[in-house]
Amino acid sequence: MTGRDGGAPLEPLGNTPVVILVRPQMAENIGTTARAMANGGLFHLRLVSPRDGWPQDRAWRTASGADRILEAATVHESVDDAIADLHHVYATCPRPRHIVKTVMTARGGAAELRAATERGLKVGLMFGPERAGLDNEDMARADALIRYPLNPTFMSLNLAQAVMIMAYEWWMAADATPPRTLMTNETHVATKGELENFVSHLVRELDGCGFLRNEQKRPGMVRNLRHFFTRGEVTEQELRTLHGVVRELAHPRRAED
Amino acid sequence: MTGRDGGAPLEPLGNTPVVILVRPQMAENIGTTARAMANGGLFHLRLVSPRDGWPQDRAWRTASGADRILEAATVHESVDDAIADLHHVYATCPRPRHIVKTVMTARGGAAELRAATERGLKVGLMFGPERAGLDNEDMARADALIRYPLNPTFMSLNLAQAVMIMAYEWWMAADATPPRTLMTNETHVATKGELENFVSHLVRELDGCGFLRNEQKRPGMVRNLRHFFTRGEVTEQELRTLHGVVRELAHPRRAED
Known part of the structure; x- marks a missing residue:
């Protein structure tokens, strides 16, 4: 399952969503987030008040080679500062309660992010701290919340898995791979x-x-x-x-x- | 992002795909696999020749509470033994070469798995060892290979992430959550x-x-x-x-x- 495929350098692929980690606690999770982002073709990472400061060697050790994402990451004092230049911001949120807010699936959110970037808008995806998640003030700054439809009797994603699913859906939103094909290599389908x-x-x-x-x-x-x-x-x-x-x-x- | 939602016990949800880990190396990855499975409503886990034997405490420590999946896991000496009672088996494979084989996307594969289980067939998803992946003999036993469409310049999924994406797509294949909705809680959309x-x-x-x-x-x-x-x-x-x-x-x- 692991391994760099092809030799092209990791670089931004056009206008792609910014990933904003709000008050991340573990530097390891910043590294695994970068790895997950790279898999889905995301590049821009912003960190709001990372608990242990930045940079941290431990992030590079868990990034599996997604170093350029970490090197280009920026640090911000507040959510407002991290999102000031963006046009749309979506926030992942496992269990929103008692608020009036647009809630989207990961797939629906990814489709809207694609549509917005194609209009030339700059968009962001906001993820909360590992334990507490985004607070009410953070969520009030987002255009919509994204909630993954998953097993309600066992919903337990770590930060990198949450980022992975959004990065995967972002990639899939523009992917045209046929759902089923016969790989024939040197031969061809018989007439x-x-x-x-x-x-x-x-x-x-x-x-x-x-x-x-x-x-x-x-x-x-x-x-x-x-x-x-x-x-x-x-x-x-x-x-x-x-x-x-x-x-x-x-x-x-x-x-x- | 983390946390058990609701109090229902983790249990098999009908006829769901069996996850087959072929020659897994790290017990930690068996635990994170169980966690990823639980998120997507998968329950049945089979281990073919786990390198360090089974059971292993380290698996339980990384399963985030998906203990019942680990407790119900079975150990098999060969792939043939692990899949003998199944009707369809799909194998994940990052870079198949020089073979003639049906290749599916994760989404396409999940849709076919759903359709097969609805016909009452027993199906399986096969994942290879962490570094080497499935060998040619393993792949020859699968009905189709599943390859995730992801960034070709940086494709690096660990075992649990690979399982997570399939478990997510399995769940999504039967999910009817509207892609966008307004959560209104105590109020209602204005007339x-x-x-x-x-x-x-x-x-x-x-x-x-x-x-x-x-x-x-x-x-x-x-x-x-x-x-x-x-x-x-x-x-x-x-x-x-x-x-x-x-x-x-x-x-x-x-x-x-």
Whole structure:
């Protein structure tokens, strides 16, 4: 699961949301936050009153190479200062109570963040301190709260996991990877002609060995084989292997030797 | 971000995917995996040849209370043994090379897992060892590979993050939370009548103080105020506050005293 893929340097990818950690306690969590951000293509990190000051070596040790995010991070005395130049700010919040506020899912929030950045607006994602979370004054400065729909009987995300889910949804909001594809590498998905060529070969050999000797059942048996071989995509290379399997089963080399 | 929400005990939620950790190295990662699973409503954990044996106290220490998942986990000598009773198995794989295989996104895979469980099939999600990942023999036993679309210049997920994303997508595949909603708690979204009542009050006071004295500009100014007050949802409680704001600004108590 781990490992740098490709050699391109980590750098800001266009206008991306700023991640604002409000009063973070553990420097390790600032490092794992940077790592999570990098996975989702986020780069800009702002720290509001980090408990142990900044910079901290421990952050670099847990960032898994997302050093440039930490190097570019800025420190702010207040939330107001950290968000002054932003147009929209969303705040993650596990259990908002007794307030009137827009609440979004991570996916819905990510879609709106994408739409806002495409309009040229600067946006931010605010995360609270590890234990207490954002306070009421922090939340009153956000345009909307983001609450992850997760198992209500066990909702326990650490800071980096919370950042990871938002970074993942941010990336997915612009991702066009097909949900299902056949990776064929050096070969290609077989054409119907290539498939039919194999099925004909198979049927010919099954006729030869007597497997299809019952003339009444023969059409149905052949159809069933066709149903099986059309259930999923098959590649040209796999058909060549299957041709070989049929050929060798029907005419064993050992017997011919 | 952290904290058990609600008091219901952690238990299997119907027919849910089995998580199979193949040759996991660190017991800590088995614990964080259980925590990630619990967040997404997954319960069934199988361990194939855990390096340091099983059980391990260190797993319980990192599970943040997902103990019942660890207590119910089973140990298997081989992948074949761990998946023998399952109908579909998907394997996560960061960089598959030189193989012909179905590759899915996490979201696409989660949707198919949901569809399969709704048909009554038992399904599994296979994750490889921390450093090496699944080997070629493991992958050949999976129906499809799942690859997360993430930043190709920095893809570095630890085991629990990889499990977290799949558990999150599993949960989301059946989640119906509206992407955006206004949490109103004790109040309600204002009706058009309640809003009009406030706008009328505001305009009356603005007429009174002379702000709308330019008869030619008056209709446009009132329309602009209406545009502002209809931009987002407003609650009945907020309108009451705004009524008070207008009343007090127009007729200050201090001046009346």
